[in-house]
Amino acid sequence: xxxxxxxxxxxxxxxxxxxxxxxxxxxxxxxxxxxxxTEHLVPAMDxxxxxxxxxxxxxxxxxxxxxxxxxxxxxxxxxLAASGAEPIGRVVIxxxxxxxxxxxxxxxxxxxxxxxxxxxDLGVNVEPRRFIEAxxxxxxxxxxxxxxxxxxMPAMKTTIDAFAAAxxxxxxxxxVGGAPVTEQYANTIGADGYxxxxxxxxxxxxxxxxx
Amino acid sequence: MSxxxxxxxxxxxxxxxxxxxxxxxRGLEPGALPDTWNLTHPDRVEAVARAYVEAGSQxxxxxxxxxxxxxxxxxxxxxxxxxxxxxxxxxxxxxxVFASIGPTGKMLMEGDLAPEQARDAFTAQAAALAGAxxxxxxxxxxxxxxxxxLAVAAARTTGLPVVVSFAFDSGKNRDRTMTGxxxxxxxxxxxxxxxxxVGANCGVGVEHAAPICRRLRAACDLPLWIKPNAGLPKxxxxxxxxxxxxxxxxxxxAALRExxxxxxGGCCGSTPDFIRALVRARCxxx
Numbered sequence: 439x440x441x442x443x444x445x446x447x448x449x450x451x452x453x454x455x456x457x458x459x460x461x462x463x464x465x466x467x468x469x470x471x472x473x474x475x476t477e478h479l480v481p482a483m484d485x486x487x488x489x490x491x492x493x494x495x496x497x498x499x500x501x502x503x504x505x506x507x508x509x510x511x512x513x514x515x516x517x518l519a520a521s522g523a524e525p526i527g528r529v530v531i532x533x534x535x536x537x538x539x540x541x542x543x544x545x546x547x548x549x550x551x552x553x554x555x556x557x558x559d560l561g562v563n564v565e566p567r568r569f570i571e572a573x574x575x576x577x578x579x580x581x582x583x584x585x586x587x588x589x590x591m592p593a594m595k596t597t598i599d600a601f602a603a604a605x606x607x608x609x610x611x612x613x614v615g616g617a618p619v620t621e622q623y624a625n626t627i628g629a630d631g632y633x634x635x636x637x638x639x640x641x642x643x644x645x646x647x648x649x
Numbered sequence: 650m651s652x653x654x655x656x657x658x659x660x661x662x663x664x665x666x667x668x669x670x671x672x673x674x675r676g677l678e679p680g681a682l683p684d685t686w687n688l689t690h691p692d693r694v695e696a697v698a699r700a701y702v703e704a705g706s707q708x709x710x711x712x713x714x715x716x717x718x719x720x721x722x723x724x725x726x727x728x729x730x731x732x733x734x735x736x737x738x739x740x741x742x743x744x745x746v747f748a749s750i751g752p753t754g755k756m757l758m759e760g761d762l763a764p765e766q767a768r769d770a771f772t773a774q775a776a777a778l779a780g781a782x783x784x785x786x787x788x789x790x791x792x793x794x795x796x797x798x799l800a801v802a803a804a805r806t807t808g809l810p811v812v813v814s815f816a817f818d819s820g821k822n823r824d825r826t827m828t829g830x831x832x833x834x835x836x837x838x839x840x841x842x843x844x845x846x847v848g849a850n851c852g853v854g855v856e857h858a859a860p861i862c863r864r865l866r867a868a869c870d871l872p873l874w875i876k877p878n879a880g881l882p883k884x885x886x887x888x889x890x891x892x893x894x895x896x897x898x899x900x901x902x903a904a905l906r907e908x909x910x911x912x913x914g915g916c917c918g919s920t921p922d923f924i925r926a927l928v929r930a931r932c933x934x935x
Contacts, residue, residue, distance in 0.1 A: 493820045496829025498758050498793075505759075536680020541756055541827075588889040588917065589669065589679040617818070618889075620881070 445474070445510065449482035449552075450489075452502025454509040461510040471517035475554055479507055479514075483552035487637025497545065500636060504548030511551060525556035527647035528578040530569060532560035534597055537590035542616055545636045546582060553640035555580075555647075566593075566600035573601075573610050580643055583629075585616040594619070595627040611646040615639055653785065653810040653845045656745060657872055657911050663931065664708040664747075664876060664914030665701040666923050672697060672712070684716045685723060687731035694732075698739030704921035705928035708912060710749045710787060711736045713778065717770040719753035719762060726777045733781035747812065748783035750774055750800060757795055767796055771803035779807035787874070789814040790851050792827040794838045801842040812874045812912070813844045816851040817861050823853045824861060832861050836868035848874025851916045854881055855893060855901045859908045866909030875910040879918030891918025899926035 445464055448456035464474055486503040489495040495503075529550055533543045540562050551557045558576050560568055573581050581601070585591045594614050601607045611630040614623075624632030631646055633639040656662065672683050675693040686694050694712050701709050713732035715721045729748075736746045753770060755762035775786055786804040788811065791797040797813055804811040815835050819825045824832065832849070839847040847869060849861045858877040865873050880892030898915060905913055915923045 496819065496825065496827070498828050501756065501759050539754060589673065591889065592679060622883070
């Protein structure tokens with residue numbers, strides 16, 4: 439499968455044009471849309487995550503890879519929808535109320551999408567009510583909260599408490615992350631999981647989706 | 650001799666500590682934009698600046714970190730000018746005022762910000778800060794060398810001394826910026842960009858600052874600006890606390906001066922008490 443190896447290569451190198459071309463070539467050669475995701479995009483983004491962990495890659499390289507992955511997903515997504523394939527999970531993601539930072543949140547959203555999740559990105563400064571509405575209306579099993587500032591971290595707790603108050607806490611798994619967030623804080627506020635990095639967030643989301 | 654070197658003729662200068670938490674202690678809502686207070690609550694902003702001057706800060710910053718037009722909206726010209734005026738009033742000639750310029754919050758390489766947009770935003774902010782009488786411009790908490798280059802070029806058009814400082818908080822050893830830049834790469838690029846001083850602020854805590862300071866020192870001859878966090882934030886109940894006390898923060902004074910710091914202060918989690926402790930540490934060690 440020379441063509442699909444090229445796809446992995448293109449995503450790992452962060453070459454969006456090559457990724458789109460390799461995706462088209464793979465489809466033309468009869469590779470199914472689902473296996474493009476599971477056998478090529480997911481392993482490629484796993485490799486990107488591994489390189490990030492090893493400090494071979496930093497945020498810029500991950501962003502380029504995420505963009506290349508998206509170029510492929512844009513071709514594959516309509517085909518997947520038409521074939522009725524289900525994503526491995528649906529995630530509502532956003533930066534919590536009062537916080538306008540989106541670099542980390544965007545990266546995690548891209549990595550989750552590359553990891554086979556359907557991602558509903560609510561953007562920045564998201565009120566608890568909007569997380570709840572999106573999770574209920576889209577039937578999402580996962581909610582991912584981001585905060586960059588110590589002063590906006592408490593909005594994570596507010597959001598988790600709002601899910602509980604709405605009687606929906608048992609229906610969703612809530613994961614949290616962002617520069618000042620720690621495992622200890624995640625436990626304190628009753629989150630279901632914490633990840634230190636975007637790559638780790640994908641592994642965490644898979645665990646939570648399977649739980 | 651450059652103005653910056655003249656200021657440093659008598660040795661290391663002690664700068665200030667965090668502003669955001671001090672403003673919150675005076676009623677700023679968590680998550681609200683501190684910079685807007687320059688227009689709505691100038692007296693409370695001035696109280697923070699004055700607390701640092703009284704603690705012994707020889708250099709204070711301005712409450713203008715986010716006031717570039719990519720990062721926030723509003724009458725930024727007025728916010729920036731008021732920010733400098735407030736700090737100058739508080740300094741009253743007893744401290745220098747270095748006006749703060751933070752990052753845009755967008756990533757150039759992600760393509761949602763054109764280099765010209767970043768350059769124009771920094772140029773407008775630098776002009777407003779310089780016009781209001783700042784002594785120098787401080788570009789701080791940068792992650793991306795390319796964005797910092799644009800900011801330094803914009804700041805240099807004012808003719809004021811330009812300090813540029815990066816946040817080293819990534820990688821296994823916490824010695825890279827978010828974009829993966831090493832102290833060596835930062836130093837080389839900022840010398841080339843024409844900065845008058847380079848440094849490290851924020852990051853992951855004072856205990857990581859000395860090694861980074863030494864590496865910057867080895868990589869260039871510019872005066873070094875060092876302003877670390879007071880450790881990592883911890884949560885106690887609903888409050889966010891930083892792990893390092895003023896005394897233990899100041900216990901790093903000698904090591905940081907030894908490592909080559911010319912300007913020394915604190916970032917997130919530090920207070921006027923931290924500055925008082927640094928002043929005491931300097932008296933005790935010189």
